[in-house]
Amino acid sequence: MQSTATVLVYSDDANTREQVRLATGRRPASDVPEVQFIECATLPAVLKELDRGGIDVCVLDGEAAPAGGMGVCRQIKDEIFHCPPVLLLIGRPQDAWLATWSRAEAAVTLPVEPVEFAGALASLLRSRLAVGA
Secondary structure, eight states, X not given: OOSEEEEEEEOXXXXXXXXXXXXXXXXXXXXXXXXXXXXXXXXXXXXHHHHHOOOOEEEEETTOSSSOHHHHHHHHHHHSTTOOOEEEEESSGGGHHHHHHHTOSEEEESSOOHHHHXXXXXXXXXHHHHHHO
């Protein structure tokens, strides 16, 4: 198992980014590596980090402004070669169909519920690291 996993967190709201960090802790599950975060508050910062490489999972805030996470997800799926899996934070359960449209691999509702979020993130990390192995 690799020693750390890198998770990009995109939200214009610092409180949302903090919720993600707190829900994850050092690692979202015992069978995945410790997580280090790269936080982005703007779309250009997200694209710069993805171009740099080394991201294992993206967590995108569907409620971010001016560039919402659903549109960002669809854009990076089209533009980034071997785009990492995306966990989308959505405002309400009824928005799950939009998460599917954006091609996100998983979606959880805001505010972040720690057990649900950690489980979804761990699942994406497992699949990403299995592909990279």
